[in-house]
Amino acid sequence: MGEFIYLDNAATTKTAPEAVEAMLPYFTDFYGNPSSIYSLGASARKAVAETREQIASTLGAKSSEIYFTGGGSESDNWALVATAEAYAGKGKHMITSAIEHHAILHTCQYLEQRGYEVTYIDVDENGILKLDELEAAIRPDTILISVMFANNEIGTIQPIREIGALARKHNVLFHTDAVQAYAHLPIRVDEMNIDMLSASGHKFHGPKGTGFLYIRTGVKIRSFLHGGQQERGRRAGTENVPGIIGLGRAAQLAFSHMEERSRKEEELRDYLMERIGKEIPYCRLNGDARRRLSNNVNFSFRFIEGESLLISLDRKGICASSGSACTSGSLDPSHVLLAIGLPHEIAHGSLRLTVSWENTMEEMDRTVEAVKEIVERLRNMSPLYEDFIKSEEGGKKRGKNYV
Amino acid sequence: MGEFIYLDNAATTKTAPEAVEAMLPYFTDFYGNPSSIYSLGASARKAVAETREQIASTLGAKSSEIYFTGGGSESDNWALVATAEAYAGKGKHMITSAIEHHAILHTCQYLEQRGYEVTYIDVDENGILKLDELEAAIRPDTILISVMFANNEIGTIQPIREIGALARKHNVLFHTDAVQAYAHLPIRVDEMNIDMLSASGHKFHGPKGTGFLYIRTGVKIRSFLHGGQQERGRRAGTENVPGIIGLGRAAQLAFSHMEERSRKEEELRDYLMERIGKEIPYCRLNGDARRRLSNNVNFSFRFIEGESLLISLDRKGICASSGSACTSGSLDPSHVLLAIGLPHEIAHGSLRLTVSWENTMEEMDRTVEAVKEIVERLRNMSPLYEDFIKSEEGGKKRGKNYV
Amino acid sequence: MYSDKVMDHFENPRNVGEIENASGIGTVGNAKCGDIMRIYLDIDDDGIIRDCKFKTFGCGAAVATSSMATELVKGKSIEEAMKVTNKAVMEALDGLPPVKVHCSLLAEEAIHAALWDYAQKKGIHIEGLVQPKSDIHEEESGEEY
Amino acid sequence: MYSDKVMDHFENPRNVGEIENASGIGTVGNAKCGDIMRIYLDIDDDGIIRDCKFKTFGCGAAVATSSMATELVKGKSIEEAMKVTNKAVMEALDGLPPVKVHCSLLAEEAIHAALWDYAQKKGIHIEGLVQPKSDIHEEESGEEY
Numbered sequence A, B: 001m002g003e004f005i006y007l008d009n010a011a012t013t014k015t016a017p018e019a020v021e022a023m024l025p026y027f028t029d030f031y032g033n034p035s036s037i038y039s040l041g042a043s044a045r046k047a048v049a050e051t052r053e054q055i056a057s058t059l060g061a062k063s064s065e066i067y068f069t070g071g072g073s074e075s076d077n078w079a080l081v082a083t084a085e086a087y088a089g090k091g092k093h094m095i096t097s098a099i100e101h102h103a104i105l106h107t108c109q110y111l112e113q114r115g116y117e118v119t120y121i122d123v124d125e126n127g128i129l130k131l132d133e134l135e136a137a138i139r140p141d142t143i144l145i146s147v148m149f150a151n152n153e154i155g156t157i158q159p160i161r162e163i164g165a166l167a168r169k170h171n172v173l174f175h176t177d178a179v180q181a182y183a184h185l186p187i188r189v190d191e192m193n194i195d196m197l198s199a200s201g202h203k204f205h206g207p208k209g210t211g212f213l214y215i216r217t218g219v220k221i222r223s224f225l226h227g228g229q230q231e232r233g234r235r236a237g238t239e240n241v242p243g244i245i246g247l248g249r250a251a252q253l254a255f256s257h258m259e260e261r262s263r264k265e266e267e268l269r270d271y272l273m274e275r276i277g278k279e280i281p282y283c284r285l286n287g288d289a290r291r292r293l294s295n296n297v298n299f300s301f302r303f304i305e306g307e308s309l310l311i312s313l314d315r316k317g318i319c320a321s322s323g324s325a326c327t328s329g330s331l332d333p334s335h336v337l338l339a340i341g342l343p344h345e346i347a348h349g350s351l352r353l354t355v356s357w358e359n360t361m362e363e364m365d366r367t368v369e370a371v372k373e374i375v376e377r378l379r380n381m382s383p384l385y386e387d388f389i390k391s392e393e394g395g396k397k398r399g400k401n402y403v
Numbered sequence C, D: 001m002y003s004d005k006v007m008d009h010f011e012n013p014r015n016v017g018e019i020e021n022a023s024g025i026g027t028v029g030n031a032k033c034g035d036i037m038r039i040y041l042d043i044d045d046d047g048i049i050r051d052c053k054f055k056t057f058g059c060g061a062a063v064a065t066s067s068m069a070t071e072l073v074k075g076k077s078i079e080e081a082m083k084v085t086n087k088a089v090m091e092a093l094d095g096l097p098p099v100k101v102h103c104s105l106l107a108e109e110a111i112h113a114a115l116w117d118y119a120q121k122k123g124i125h126i127e128g129l130v131q132p133k134s135d136i137h138e139e140e141s142g143e144e145y
C-alpha cells in the first residue's frame, strides 16, 4: 500500500512487523492454553507472565496489577461498571469530562440508566479540563473520577497529575482512559495517583482486539466478564496469547524508541500545523498548541464540510479523519469540538491528521498541497463561502481574523 | 512441537495455518479502521462484511444477525446480561442447566446479585437435560432459557431442537452456548428455534480472542460493551479485523470438511473409548455414549487423582485435561461431573482427552499405553486402592463391576 | 460506500456556480446539520429551464445529488422539473447509502425553493408547489472565530 | 508450576509402599477434597524411625510432599521427627505453589497421625502430639459405580 499516505494513526495503527513476528509462534506452535497443566501451556503462560511484567514496568506498576483485555473499550467499560458496582455502598456518583471517548460516555449513560449519577466537567477552548469545576463537583458519595489522559480528536493532554492529586485529596478513585497516551507518553501511575488506567494495543502498533486495564492493588474491583479463572479470576475468557505477545512487543518497541519517535512526530506535526495555519485562510487549530499529543493535528476549515474533504483526500491517497472514527457516518458533529466551543457548522468542517514516526516530510508536503487544493475547490462550491465573500465585498468586514 | 500429542482440543486448538495466512495482510497492509471513510478502511470493511455473510450462512442466519466479539465468554456474558436488562420489564427469571460453562454460571450468579432469579435444571447420569423439569420451570416471568449445545467436559450434546421448541411454545427466548459445537456440528438456528448463539474462534482452529454472538432479528438486545458505533452500534471497540478474518477462514475450512473431520475424530474417539474402557479396570466413561461430540473422551479412574495423572501424561508429552481448563488449579472437582452424579473422589480422578482430525491412530495407541501405565503406577501408590484390594481379598467383593 | 456515479458527480460536479440575475434562487438546508444547497435557475419566457447552477456545503452525497439534480432539470419545462423527485435523483445516481437519503430530499427541496422564488417574482402559481421552509444560512455564532 | 525437586519426588517417589506389622500407621485427608495420605512407621525400641513408607491419593504436590516427609523422618528419633514441620518439607522441596501449601500440612499431619497410632499402641505419651482428626477413607457412595 505504498501509494497511500496514512494519517489516521489515532484511529488505528499499522501493526509493527516485529509484533506480528512475535505473535506467529503462538498461533501454531505454542498454542496451548496458558491455564493448562502441561508444558505446551506453560510456554504460553510464561510468555504471558513476562509480558505482564514488562507492561507493568512501563507504568511503574506491579505485574499483578495488569489485566489483559480485548481492547480499550472493554477496559473502559470494565473500569466504570465494575467500580460502580463494587463501590455502590459508598455512593453512586461519578465524575468525568465532557470530551471523553464514547467508550466512557456511553458507559456513563448506561450507568445513569441504572441509577448512578454522572457529572460531566467542562473543558476550556483548548480542551483542558476545568480543575476548579472538577474539585467543586466532588461530593461525599463520589466514587470515581474518570478523565482521559489525552484526547483522541484534538490531542489535548490533560493535567493528569493535578487531577490525580485532587482525587487523592478527596479520597476518590481515579481512572484514566490512556488509550491515546499509553506508549506515546511517559506515564507513572504512582506519581500521578492513577488508580486505574485503560490502554489499547492497536493504538501503538500492536494488534487490534488487545488491551489492558491497570488496577492498583487495594482497589475493590469486580469482574466485568464473568466465567473462568483467567487473569487471576478477574477477566474470564481464554487468554488471547498471540494478541498479548503482540501487544507486549509493540509496547517494548514504543518505549525503547519513545523519545526519538516523539521528536520525529512533533517535527511532522509542527510542520503541518505551521503550513496549514499559514497557507489556508479561515482555518482554526483545535486543541491546545503546546499540551498536545505529538502525533495530532486538528483543524477546522470554515465554509466546508468534513466528509467531502475526507473523500477528496482519499482520492489522492491520503487517509485522514474528521471527528472520531467511531462516529463517522453519523451526522452529528463531534461532541469534543462542540465542547471546546465550536459552532456546529465549523465543527462540521474539521480535519484530523494523526501522524506516526513512519511518515515522511515529503508526505507532509503532499498532504498540505492536497488539503489546500481541496479546501479551495470545496469553498468555491460552497454557498456559505459565497455569502461570506459577498458580505466582505459589501464592506461588512466580518470574520476576517478567523484563526 | 512434533514430539507432543495434543489431546486438549476442547480447551483450545492450534490455529490453522490457513487462518494465520489469511490474517497476515490485515496486520500490516490493510490495517485501516473499517469504520473509516477512506479506501484503506474499505478493504477491511469489505473483508469483515464478507466474513459476516459467510458465518451467517453456516447457521442459516442473516448477516445482520452476526455480531463479532472478543470470544466465547464475552458472547455468553453479553447474551445473558443484555437480555436480562432489556427484558426486565417482562420478568427477572432465567433458566439454565447445572452443567453450563462458568461463563454462563458465573454470569448467572452475577445477575442473581442484581436481583434476578435463576433456575438450574438438572441433567441425567449422561449429562442430558431433563426436559420435563425444564418445562416445569418455565414461569410467566421467565425471560430466557440458556442451555449449552454440547458440554465442554463430557461432550454430551443436548436435545437443542426440543429445548428450542419448548422455548418457542412458551414464548421465552432461547440462547445456546455453542462454543463446543459450532463448526463441529451442523446447526440451523431457524429449525432449532435458537434466538441467540455464542461461538468462540479458538475452539475450531481460529485465533484466540475472537468469537461471535448470533442474535435473531427482533430480539431486543442492549449493548454489553458501550462506546463506538461498531457492529451496528451493538458492540463497541475497534473491530479486530485480522481476528475476524482468521475466524472466518477457520470456519470455512471446518464447514467444508465437516463430515470427513467428524468421521476421522469419531474413529479416534471410539478407539480410545473402546481400548481404555476394556483395558483399564475400575474406570467409567462420563457423558452419553452416543449423543456425544465427535472429539470428546472422558473417563474417571477410580482410586487416583486427576492432576497427578495429567502431570504424568505431560512427562510423556501428552497434553490432556481434567475437568475444564478454566478451573484447573482449583481444588473443587468439576461441577459437571458432580451434576451427573459422580461422588467427589471419583470426580477427582477424571481425564478428558479431546482429539482433533489431525491426530493419528499411532498417537492413540501411545496414549492408551501411557494412561494404562500411569493409572497402574498411581493406583499402586494409592491408599484407596490398597483398602479396596484388601477388602476384595477379604471377600467383600464390592465395586467389582465399576464401569 | 458510494456508487461510481455518486463519486463521479462528487469529483466532477456538473453546473457548479452562480447565475447572475437568475430567474429564481433557492437555498435550503441548515449549516448546523452540515448540509446547505443553493440552486440558481435561468428560466426563459416559455417556462423552459435554460440553465441551472448550484452551490453546496455538505457531504459527498450532498454535492453529488445537487449536481445530478441540476442535470435532471436543465432543459426541462417547469412542469417537468416539478416531477424530478428525490427518488429520480437517487436512481440516476445508482442509489445512495441509507444515511444519505436525506441529501436527495434536500436536492428536491432546493429545486422547489428556486421555483418558488421564480413564481413569487413572476407572480405566478406553479401547480403542486408549496412554500419552502425559510432558508437557513451560516449561523451568526460563526463570527466569533 | 512445580520446582524440579517436586517433579523429581513426584516422578520418583521415595519410600512408596506398605510396612507389614508397622509400629504406627496414620491416614489423613479426605477423598472428597482430593488428597489422602497414609504413613507407615517402623520404630525400634530406642524410639528411632527405622523405616517409613507412604501411600498417597492426590495431586503432584501431595505425592512429592509425602515422599519428602518420609525421607525427612527416616532415621530420626521421635522427638526429631516431631520437628519436621510442613515448612521444613516445603523448603526441602524448594517451595510449593500457594494453592498447594495445604499438601505440606497434610504430610505433617500424616506423620503425626502415625506417631499417635504408635503412641496409642505403646501406651506412651509423645510431647507435643495431639490426637489427629479421624481418618477419612473413600466414601461409601463410591460403591455405586
Ligand SMILES: Cc1ncc(COP(=O)(O)O)c(C=O)c1O
Binding pocket: A236, A237, A238, A239, B010, B011, B071, B072, B073, B074, B076, B101, B103, B148, B150, B151, B152, B177, B179, B180, B200, B201, B202, B209, B211, B326
Ligand atoms: C462451553 C464453553 N463456553 C464458553 C467458553 C469460553 O470461551 P472463551 O474461552 O473463548 O471465552 C468455553 C471455553 O473455554 C466453553 O467450552
Ligand SMILES: Cc1ncc(COP(=O)(O)O)c(C=O)c1O
Binding pocket: A010, A011, A071, A072, A073, A074, A076, A101, A103, A148, A150, A151, A152, A177, A179, A180, A200, A201, A202, A209, A211, A326, B236, B237, B238, B239
Ligand atoms: C480515547 C479512546 N478511548 C477508547 C478507545 C476505544 O479503544 P478500542 O477501539 O481499542 O476499543 C479509543 C479508540 O477508539 C480512544 O481513542
